[in-house]
Amino acid sequence: MAAQLLEEKLTCAICLVLYRxxxxxxCGHNFCKRCIQDWWHRREKKCPECREPFPDRxxxxxxxTLSGVLEALRSAPGLALAPEAGxxxxxxxxxxxxxxxxxxxxxxxxxxxxxxxxxxxxxxxALLDAERRAREAQLRARLxxxxxxxxxxxxxxxxxxxxxxxxxxxxxxxxxxxSSKFSCLMQALELQRTLALRDIQAAETQAxxxxxxxxxxxxxxxxxxxxxxxxxxxxxxxxxxQTFLQESQQLPEPPQPAGPLTLPQWDEDQQLGxxxxxxxxxxxxxxxxGSHPRAPAKAADLDPVDYRNLTFDAGSANCHFYLxxxxxxxxxxxQPRGPAEPGSFELWQVQCAQSFRxxxxxxxxxxxxxxxxxxxxxxELARRRLGAQTDNIGRGPSSWGLCLQExxxxxxxxxxxxxxxxxxxxxxxxxxxxxxxxxTFYSLEPETRPxxxxxxxxxxxxxxVFWLLEGRTLTLCHRPGATFPxxxxxxxxxxx
Numbered sequence: 001m002a003a004q005l006l007e008e009k010l011t012c013a014i015c016l017v018l019y020r021x022x023x024x025x026x027c028g029h030n031f032c033k034r035c036i037q038d039w040w041h042r043r044e045k046k047c048p049e050c051r052e053p054f055p056d057r058x059x060x061x062x063x064x065t066l067s068g069v070l071e072a073l074r075s076a077p078g079l080a081l082a083p084e085a086g087x088x089x090x091x092x093x094x095x096x097x098x099x100x101x102x103x104x105x106x107x108x109x110x111x112x113x114x115x116x117x118x119x120x121x122x123x124x125x126a127l128l129d130a131e132r133r134a135r136e137a138q139l140r141a142r143l144x145x146x147x148x149x150x151x152x153x154x155x156x157x158x159x160x161x162x163x164x165x166x167x168x169x170x171x172x173x174x175x176x177x178x179s180s181k182f183s184c185l186m187q188a189l190e191l192q193r194t195l196a197l198r199d200i201q202a203a204e205t206q207a208x209x210x211x212x213x214x215x216x217x218x219x220x221x222x223x224x225x226x227x228x229x230x231x232x233x234x235x236x237x238x239x240x241x242q243t244f245l246q247e248s249q250q251l252p253e254p255p256q257p258a259g260p261l262t263l264p265q266w267d268e269d270q271q272l273g274x275x276x277x278x279x280x281x282x283x284x285x286x287x288x289x290g291s292h293p294r295a296p297a298k299a300a301d302l303d304p305v306d307y308r309n310l311t312f313d314a315g316s317a318n319c320h321f322y323l324x325x326x327x328x329x330x331x332x333x334x335q336p337r338g339p340a341e342p343g344s345f346e347l348w349q350v351q352c353a354q355s356f357r358x359x360x361x362x363x364x365x366x367x368x369x370x371x372x373x374x375x376x377x378x379x380e381l382a383r384r385r386l387g388a389q390t391d392n393i394g395r396g397p398s399s400w401g402l403c404l405q406e407x408x409x410x411x412x413x414x415x416x417x418x419x420x421x422x423x424x425x426x427x428x429x430x431x432x433x434x435x436x437x438x439x440t441f442y443s444l445e446p447e448t449r450p451x452x453x454x455x456x457x458x459x460x461x462x463x464x465v466f467w468l469l470e471g472r473t474l475t476l477c478h479r480p481g482a483t484f485p486x487x488x489x490x491x492x493x494x495x496x
Contacts, residue, residue, distance in 0.1 A: 007094070010070060013049055014039055015109065016095045022067055023060040027052040030063055103131040180455040184437070187397070188457040196275045203271055210264035217258075224255040306362045309478040310352045310464060315343055316383075317350040320470070327353070330466070331473045346385040347392060348467055351377070352476075355463040360433045363464065364444065364477040367404065367426045371469035374430060375401030375412075376439060376462040391467035399465065400454045402441040404428075411441070411452035420451055427477075434458050 012019050014035035021033040027047045031039075036048075037060075045054045091100055098112035106123035116125060126134070231251060238244040311327040319336040323329065330350055340346065365374055373391055377399035382392060394401035394412025403410045409420040425445025432439050439454040466474055 006073075010066075010073070011094060016093070016115070018094070019066060019070055022063045022070070024063045024066075025052070025054060025060075026058065030066060033060060033062070036060065101128055102126065103128050105131075177455050181437070181457070184455065184457040188459055191459060192275070199274070200271055203266070207264040207266045210262075214262050214264070218261075221255060221258045228252075228254055306360050307479050308354070308361050308363045310354050310363050310476045312350050312476065313353040315341060316345055318345045318348050320348065321350050323350075325475070328478065329473065329475045330468070332468045332470050334470055343383065345383050347383070348390050348469070349393070350466055351381075352464040355379075355461045356432060356434060357461050358434050360431075360435065362429065362431045364427065364429045364479075365466075366475045366477055367428065367468075368473040369426070369471070370404050370406045370422075372472050372474060373401045373403040373412075373467040374428060374441065375399055375465050375467075376430075376432060377465045378460045378462065381465065393465055393467055400439055400456070401465075401467075402428075402452060403467075409451055411454070413454060413456075418452060423451065430464070432462065434462070 007018070010018055012022075012032045012035055013029075014031055019030065019032055022030050023033045023036065024030050025036070025047050027050050029047050029049050031048070039048055040054070045056070046052060047054065092098060093100055093112035093115060096112050096114035098114055100110040100112055102111050102113070102116055102125050103109070104111045104115070104120045104123050104125055106120065110128060111120055111125070116123075235244060235247055235251070238247065312323055312330050314323050314327060317323060317330065318332075319338060319340045320332055320334070322331045322333055322337055324331070332348060345351075373393050375393040377393065381396075381399050386392065389395065391401075393399050394403075394417075395415050397414045399413070401412045403412060404423065406422070408422050411418040411420065423443040425443055427444040429442035429444050429448075430439070431442065437455055437457050439456070441451045441453075443449055443451055468474055
């Protein structure tokens with residue numbers, strides 16, 4: 001009985017459990033610090049028991065004595081006190097000792113039937129299990145909303161990351177294209193500068209030669225006039241009449257008139273005209289699109305006008321290369337077919353009999369196996385072997401090549417390689433667009449996909465060229481209705 005009375009004296013009138021961090025109001029009543037703060041947050045700042053106002057500037061002070069008594073009682077053996085908070089299932093009301101069967105929604109706490117009759121008569125109440133089911137339904141609905149929002153945000157995040165990767169890839173490609181175009185532009189400008197200075201010097205040499213010839217003609221005429229004048233003056237000084245008459249009859253005929261002056265031909269506009277045209281063409285080519293070459297869904301989608309039926313040039317084939325099928329197929333064998341011919345490659349290479357000055361061209365090649373290289377080159381591509389290398393396609397500035405290896409694909413130009421994943425198919429396409437300055441290699445099996453694109457300002461005719469390892473075979477694919485290039489083959493001197 002004494003323990004129950006003591007427990008009632010130590011119970012907070014708001015939460016109806018033992019004090020937690022008790023504080024004392026100026027009126028003398030005690031409450032849990034958190035309980036009184038929550039109470040004042042919802043109601044007027046007065047004492048819940050005596051309704052005395054609490055001064056605005058006053059501070060809640062901890063009741064040290066009451067806190068010490070509570071600590072002593074909790075640690076005292078054999079003294080059973082009601083739990084402080086959070087009544088568990090089957091727990092009883094600390095004030096009335098009855099089961100906590102109801103939930104007071106107004107005060108937000110579990111109560112017993114006695115609490116309902118005495119303290120919560122006009123409050124909104126519900127059965128404990130019904131309130132739990134209602135709260136669980138609310139939480140499950142909230143969890144579903146959270147899950148939907150999580151899915152939406154994750155989808156948006158993935159879309160943002162995908163877009164970021166696309167931007168990075170596009171920026172990398174554009175940077176590569178811009179760098180390549182400016183690099184090629186600088187090479188082309190340097191070449192045009194050299195050619196322009198050479199042409200101006202040649203024109204100057206020719207004009208000055210004409211000037212020297214005219215000068216020599218006029219100087220010779222002056223010399224003849226001077227000699228004639230000297231003879232006349234000497235004759236006029238002759239005192240003997242007989243001698244004067246005789247020598248005057250022997251005077252040679254006077255020199256003929258010099259005639260009109262012929263000035264050397266020199267026209268500044270004529271000298272700068274080709275230079276302006278070439279610079280304009282270079283600028284137009286630089287500003288053209290074409291950074292993304294078209295990729296046909298399949299070979300049949302290409303315009304037949306663009307497709308080219310090509311043949312190998314037997315005169316350029318290495319002595320180990322055997323041509324067949326009307327020069328459409330080449331095979332590399334160990335046994336040479338004879339001594340090397342003049343102008344043939346010492347390297348394991350062969351070029352086509354056709355070359356391209358301008359326009360858009362496409363051709364296809366079937367390889368029997370890996371370890372082959374497809375490319376294009378300017379006419380000055382060297383035929384001789386230099387060092388231990390077996391090919392020179394893409395190893396210098398005058399050629400571009402794609403090497404198919406067993407484990408990868410390598411794109412070569414100017415001695416630098418770009419590595420790509422291997423290809424499973426052996427049918428390959430080459431798209432050369434001289435107008436936009438692009439050279440694209442495609443893998444056509446099992447589906448069409450671009451392998452690599454070179455961007456360059458092609459300033460000279462290009463000829464398809466190939467390298468293949470021993471035992472390999474290359475076949476130039478012909479399409480019915482396709483034509484050979486309309487421009488004639490370039491007749492360039494065979495480089496050494």
